[in-house]
Amino acid sequence: MPLAGGIMQHGYQCGMIWGATLAAGAQAYRLLGPGPRAETMAVIAAKRIVDAFRACTGEINCFEITDIDRSSSAMKMIYVFLIKGKTFRCMRLSSRFAKAAFKEINSALSENALEAPFPPVSCAALLARNMGLSDMHATMAAGLAGGIGLCGGACGALGAAIWIFGMNSLKQGVAKIDYKDPGTLAVIEKFLKSTNYKFECSEIVGRKFENINDHASYLQGGGCSAIIELLATAGNTRRC
Numbered sequence: 001m002p003l004a005g006g007i008m009q010h011g012y013q014c015g016m017i018w019g020a021t022l023a024a025g026a027q028a029y030r031l032l033g034p035g036p037r038a039e040t041m042a043v044i045a046a047k048r049i050v051d052a053f054r055a056c057t058g059e060i061n062c063f064e065i066t067d068i069d070r071s072s073s074a075m076k077m078i079y080v081f082l083i084k085g086k087t088f089r090c091m092r093l094s095s096r097f098a099k100a101a102f103k104e105i106n107s108a109l110s111e112n113a114l115e116a117p118f119p120p121v122s123c124a125a126l127l128a129r130n131m132g133l134s135d136m137h138a139t140m141a142a143g144l145a146g147g148i149g150l151c152g153g154a155c156g157a158l159g160a161a162i163w164i165f166g167m168n169s170l171k172q173g174v175a176k177i178d179y180k181d182p183g184t185l186a187v188i189e190k191f192l193k194s195t196n197y198k199f200e201c202s203e204i205v206g207r208k209f210e211n212i213n214d215h216a217s218y219l220q221g222g223g224c225s226a227i228i229e230l231l232a233t234a235g236n237t238r239r240c
Contacts, residue, residue, distance in 0.1 A: 001166070001176070001177055001178065002162045002163070002166050002177050002178075002179070002181065002184050003015045003018040003019070003159060003162060003163065004179075005062050005069070005070070005179065006061055006062035006063060006069070006154065007154055007158070007159060007162065007188070007199075008070065008162070008179050008184060008185070008188065009062075009069055009070035009179050010069060010070055010154070010188075010199065011061060011062050011063030011064075011068075011069035011070075012061055012062065012063075012153055012154035012199060012200070013050075013060050013061060013062070013147075013148055013153045013154055014053065014057075014060060014061070014062045014065065015062070016053065016093070016094055016097055016098075016101075017049060017050060017053050017060060017148055018144070018148070018159055018163075020049045020053075020097070020098075020101040020105070021042075021045075021046045021049055021143040021144055021148055021149070022140050022141070022143075022144075022163070023101070023105065024042055024045035024046055024049060024101075024105045024108070024109075024143050025038075025039075025042040025045075025046075025139045025140035025141060025142050025143050026136070026139075026140045027045075027105055027106075027109060028041045028042040028045065028109055028139055028142070028143075029135070029136050029139040029140065031109055032109075033135075034135035034136070034138070034139060035116075035119075035135075036116035036117065036118070036119045036121045037116040038139050038142070039116070039119075039121040039122050039125050039138075039139055039142035040114060040116040040117070040121055040212050041108060041109055042122070042139060042140075042142040042143040043121070043122060043142060043143050043145050043146075043149060043150060043212050043215075044108050044114075044149075044212070045104065045105050045108035045109060045143060045149075046143030046144070046145075046148050046149030046150075047149030047150060047151065048104040048105075048107070048108050048149070049101050049104055049105070049143075049148075049149065050148055050149045050151045050153075051104075052097070052100040052101055052103075052104045053097055053100075053101075055100070056093065056096060056097050056100060057093065060151075060153065061153070066090075070179070114212070116212075117212060117213045117216035117217070118216065118220065119216070120216065120219045120220070121142065121145070121212065121215070121216050121219075122141070122142040122143070122144070122145035122156075122215070122219075123145050123146070123156060123157045123215070123219060123224055123228060124141040124142060124143075124144035124145050124156040124157050124159070124160035125138040125139065125141050125142040125145070125160075126138075126157075126219065126228060127141070127157045127160050127161060127164075127228050127231055127232055128140075128141045128160055128164060130228060130229070130232040131161075131164055131232050131236055132236075133164060137164070141156075141160040141163070141164075143156075144156030144157070144159050144160050145157075145215055146201050146208070146209045146215050147200060147201035147202060147208075150208065150209045150211070150212070150215055151208070152200060152201050152202030152208040152209075153200055153201065153202075154199045154200055154201070155191070155195075155199065155200070155201050155204060155227075156201065157224065157227060157228055157231055158187075158188070158191050158199075158231065160231075161187055161191070161231040161232075161234065162184055162187060162188070165183060165184055165187055165234075166181075166184065168236075169181075169183060186234065187231070187234045190230060190231075190234045191227070191230065191231060191234070194226065194227055194230050195227065204224075204227070205218070205223070205224070
């Protein structure tokens with residue numbers, strides 16, 4: 001839920017992409033178990049998920065599809081979702097995209113894997129492990145790396161932290177996580193202060209990653225280590 005609307009209604013990658021990427025990581029873990037190979041395939045599947053979503057809509061960011069974000073007035077949201085019927089369009093899109101994503105996940109994971117780089121492979125998986133999550137959850141998060149499938153969008157480590165924080169909160173008895181959850185908003189604010197208020201991976205890093213080996217080398221050299229440490233600390237305010 002917190003990833004809907006492009007991360008708490010900030011308008012970045014559609015929540016459908018985030019959810020499908022987590023599903024791809026879950027399937028990679030089921031088929032391949034833990035480790036760099038499964039994480040590598042999860043990232044590859046995530047890239048194909050992003051491409052499939054763009055083929056369905058022409059865009060990947062929620063704002064570009066709906067023309068609203070958290071700064072939009074209540075009146076505009078009512079107009080877009082109720083009067084213009086965007087709610088029904090998004091529901092139809094979710095049905096169409098689910099089939100496309102399922103196909104791309106199965107196709108990617110059925111292929112022979114590239115030689116997996118030396119870990120850490122994924123910033124999001126590294127964050128999950130630093131937060132004490134299981135190998136399964138780390139592999140689920142792996143595809144979020146580099147702005148989901150290395151596409152340079154909103155930071156995958158941030159998305160993973162929000163997802164993990166939400167799971168931890170629910171286990172601590174919080175009824176639900178919504179767009180105004182103060183704990184989640186605090187995680188986002190700490191992240192933004194550390195990145196000079198930049199959301200997107202390509203802006204934070206200064207480029208897009210060419211491939212999984214490029215991303216792994218960046219992590220091995222200490223890239224984004226301060227951000228990962230900050231997110232792990234902020235997201236662990238409620239532990240499993």
